[in-house]
Amino acid sequence: QDDNSDIWFHVDIAGQEVWASSCNMVVQDCPTRYIEQPYDKNTTDQVQLPGCPPIITRPEWGARQPKQPWTPLPGVPSYMFIHHGAGGECFDQHSCMEKVRAYQNYHMDGHGWDDIGYNFVVGEDGNAYEARGWERIGAHTKGYNTNGIAICVIGDFTSKVPNDLALNKVRQLIQCGLDNGHISHSYTLKGHRDVGSTACPGTHFYNLIQSW
Secondary structure, three states: OOOOOOOEEEEEEOOEEEEEEHHHOOOOOOOHHHOOOOOOOOOOOOOOOOOOOOEEOHHHHOOOOOOOOOOEOOOOOOEEEEEEOOOOOOOOHHHHHHHHHHHHHHHHHHOOOOOOOOOEEEOOOOOEEEOOOOOEOOOOOOOOOOOEEEEEEOOOOOOOOOOHHHHHHHHHHHHHHHHOOOOOOOOEEEEHHHOOOOOOOOHHHHHHHOOO
């Protein structure tokens, strides 16, 4: 505010930041319908679907913004892929959120990807964590990213299977996708090793999902 009682506003006009005096503009409240909502690259369209288990959202677990906006899946996926993290385990929400953030950092900084690659991550704390969500192309299974959804369970399941909390959450997520039209009813369940040169999701876990 200057000596003549003018008020100066720092505003953005057509992408240019400028200062404008109140004597040259009219200031009033905007009707709510005219307020443009900012685009948040860190939020999927809709992750918490009817009849589905609670999902820890990206803001809740402290996700970084993706480098680029996500690309929508071109259609309803025909494949569900099961992965494991092949590293340390976690049994409480705080530890599991740290693991999910570590996965994202590894994918973005180590691989140079735009974001964490999976659609969802599940911990042995019994929680599901939103990664790319239901409607976005992931970076999880080469050759199938545009026609598949991937769930990664935190831990190494080479010589054991995930606990019941994690297993139940994975099955609930799959049913959620089916019930809400995000997975084809004629979908095929596969382990990552079925389509790539990898031990993922671990031998014991892979053997278990053959009976699902």
